[in-house]
Amino acid sequence: MILDEDQVLIKKTLKGDKRAFEELMRKYEKKIFSFVIRMVRNEETAIDLTQDFFIKVFTVLDKYNFEYKFSTWAYRICYNLVIDHIRKNQGQVHSLDDDSVSAKDMLSSENVIRHDGFKNLSQEESRLYIWQMVENIPPKFRELILLRYIQELKYEEIAEITALPVGTIKNRIFKAKEILKKEMEKDGLPA
Amino acid sequence: MACLPDQKILDYLDGEIKSIEHSLVRDHLLVCSRCRQTADRYTELQKILAQPVHAEPPAWLVPQIMKRIYADTPRYTSIAALIAASFIFFVTWIYIYFDFSRSSLVQALRLTANSTSGWLVNIIKAISAIYTSVQATFKACRAFLEMLLHVRLGFPLVIAFVLAFSALLLFVTTRLLLKKTGDVKK
Numbered sequence: 001m002i003l004d005e006d007q008v009l010i011k012k013t014l015k016g017d018k019r020a021f022e023e024l025m026r027k028y029e030k031k032i033f034s035f036v037i038r039m040v041r042n043e044e045t046a047i048d049l050t051q052d053f054f055i056k057v058f059t060v061l062d063k064y065n066f067e068y069k070f071s072t073w074a075y076r077i078c079y080n081l082v083i084d085h086i087r088k089n090q091g092q093v094h095s096l097d098d099d100s101v102s103a104k105d106m107l108s109s110e111n112v113i114r115h116d117g118f119k120n121l122s123q124e125e126s127r128l129y130i131w132q133m134v135e136n137i138p139p140k141f142r143e144l145i146l147l148r149y150i151q152e153l154k155y156e157e158i159a160e161i162t163a164l165p166v167g168t169i170k171n172r173i174f175k176a177k178e179i180l181k182k183e184m185e186k187d188g189l190p191a
Numbered sequence: 192m193a194c195l196p197d198q199k200i201l202d203y204l205d206g207e208i209k210s211i212e213h214s215l216v217r218d219h220l221l222v223c224s225r226c227r228q229t230a231d232r233y234t235e236l237q238k239i240l241a242q243p244v245h246a247e248p249p250a251w252l253v254p255q256i257m258k259r260i261y262a263d264t265p266r267y268t269s270i271a272a273l274i275a276a277s278f279i280f281f282v283t284w285i286y287i288y289f290d291f292s293r294s295s296l297v298q299a300l301r302l303t304a305n306s307t308s309g310w311l312v313n314i315i316k317a318i319s320a321i322y323t324s325v326q327a328t329f330k331a332c333r334a335f336l337e338m339l340l341h342v343r344l345g346f347p348l349v350i351a352f353v354l355a356f357s358a359l360l361l362f363v364t365t366r367l368l369l370k371k372t373g374d375v376k377k
Contacts, residue, residue: 018261025253033248050248054256130236131244149240174198177240181197181232 006070013061025054028071032078035146038135039082049085053078075151076161079143086139133183134176141176144169195219200230204237273364277357 003011006027012020032053037046057074064073134145147158155166162169195216202208203216220227337343 018257021260022253022257025256029248029253030245033252034243034246037246046246047249047252050252051256051259055260058260127239127242128244130239134240145240150243150245174201177201177233177236178197180236181229184232184236 003066004070007066010061010064010066010070013058021058028074029054031151032074034150035075035078036082038146038150039139039143040085041135045085049081053081056081069157071151072153072157072160075147075153075157079147079161130180130184133180137176137179141172141179144172145176148173194223194229195226197229197233200226201233204230204233270365273361277361280360281354281357 006024009020009024013024029050033046033050036049036053037043040046040049056077060077064070134142137145143162144158147153147161148155153161155169158164158169159166164172199208199216200220203213203220208216220230
C-alpha cells in the first residue's frame with residue numbers, strides 16, 4: 001500500500017516519533033483552529049477544543065484505518081467535537097442563529113468600517129468582510145461553507161463527515177452563498 | 192427571456208451543467224445585464240471564499256499539546272526497563288539465597304574471566320563482584336535479623352518476601368507511570 005505524507009507521519013508517530021506528530025499538528029492547526037473558532041465564536045473555547053481535538057486524535061490514532069484519507073477521518077473527529085460542544089452549551093453559547101450582530105457591527109469593532117458603506121473597501125478588506133459575514137450565517141450553512149472552503153473538502157468528503165446527503169450539502173452551500181450575496185448587495189460591496 | 196434563477200447561474204459558474212444548457216446560460220448572460228451582474232457577484236464571492244482568512248492559533252498551542260501528550264504518555268521503554276529491573280532483582284535474590292556463586296557454571300565463568308581479557312570479561316568480573324558483595328551484605332543482614340528476632344529465616348519466608356517486594360515495586364512504579372495518562376484520555 002502506498003502511503004501519503006500524512007500516513008507516513010502517522011506510522012512514525014505510532015512508532016513513538018514525537019516530531020512526526022508535531023509535524024502533523026503544525027500541518028493542520030490553522031485549518032482546525034479556523035474552523036473551530038468560526039463555529040464557536042469564542043477564542044478561549046476554540047483553543048480548548050483545538051487542544052482536545054489533537055489529544056483525541058493522538059489517543060485514537062492506533063484505530064485509524066490506513067485505507068481512508070487522514071484528513072477526512074480527522075475532520076470528522078473535529079466536526080463531532082464541535083457539534084457536541086455546541087449542543088452541550090446551547091444555553092451559554094451565543095445563539096448561532098442570532099442575527100443581531102451584523103457583519104457591519106463586527107467590522108466596526110475591528111475598525112475597518114467605512115461610514116459610506118463598503119463601496120470603498122480594498123480587496124483585502126472585502127475579503128475580511130465576507131469572511132466575517134460567514135461567521136454570522138446560521139450554523140447549518142456556516143459549517144458547510146467552512147468545511148468546503150477552509151478545509152478545502154469535496155462534497156463527497158463533507159457528506160462523509162457530516163452524514164448529510166450530497167444533494168443537501170450542495171443546496172445548503174447554495175443557500176449560504178445566496179445569503180452572502182444578498183448581504184454584499186445590501187452593504188453595497190462592489191462586485 | 193426571464194432572468195435565470197441564482198441556482199442555475201451558480202451551477203453554470205461551478206461547471207455543473209452540461210452542453211446545451213450550458214450554452215443557453217452563456218448566451219443568456221451575454222444579453223441580460225441583471226443576470227450578468229448576479230453572475231459577477233457570485234464570481235467575486237466564490238473568489239473570496241476560495242481565499243479563506245485563516246484564524247491564527249496562538250504560537251504556544253502546539254508546544255502545549257505536545258507537553259500534555261508526551262509528558263503524560265506511559266513510556267513503554269520505562270515499563271520494559273522496570274520489568275527487566277524487577278526480573279534482575281528477583282534473580283539476584285534467588286542467586287544470593289542459593290549461593291550459586293559456588294556452582295560449577297559460575298566457577299567456570301570466573302575462571303574464564305581470570306584467564307582471558309577484554310570488555311566482556313571485565314563485565315563478568317564486575318557483575319561477579321557486585322553479586323559477591325550483595326551476597327555478603329545479605330548474609331550479614333540475615334544473621335543480624337536472626338540474632339535480633341531469635342528465629343530462623345527459612346527459604347519460603349525469604350522467597351515470599353522477595354516476590355512480594357518485586358510485585359510491589361512493579362505495581363507502584365507502573366501506577367506512577369500510568370497515572371497521568373488518565374488525564375489525557377478523559
